Amino acid sequence: MDATSTTTYPQKWQDRFAFFEQHGAPNSPGFKEALKALPYGQRRKINFNWLAWLFGPFYFLVVGMWRKALTGFGIAIAVGVVTAFLPGSMGDILSRGVGFALAFLFGLTANYAYFLKERRGDTGWNLFEGMRW
Secondary structure, eight states: OOTTOOTTSOHHHHHHHHHHHHHOSTTSTTHHHHHHTSOHHHHHHHHOOHHHHHHTHHHHHHTTOHHHHHHHHHHHHHHHHHHHTSOHHHHHHHHHHHHHHHHHHHHHHHHHHHHIIIIIOOOOSOTTTTOOO
């Protein structure tokens, strides 16, 4: 596949790729302003992936980002072990909250990570590459 061709992707991925090509990574100067200039629905489409939020590392495995999926599994297991040792219901409550936060992070990072894989050929382990934090 030609690295410059996006016609083999659905329209939503073509839109995402075009936005990332034009404005760079989420931590690039000008990215946040360009994202805010879009309508709400378009912002959500560019910035968040509901399937990645719902399925987490499994989504990353399915789309071929196994290294990032393993990183996500490792983070989830480490957090699970830490919260398992917390006393009583505090561990349960914290575990649910952290689980939701991890799912949210998967949803936020999936689109740019997939862009890096497909357009830049980056298959690294860093799940949070290019993010604003």
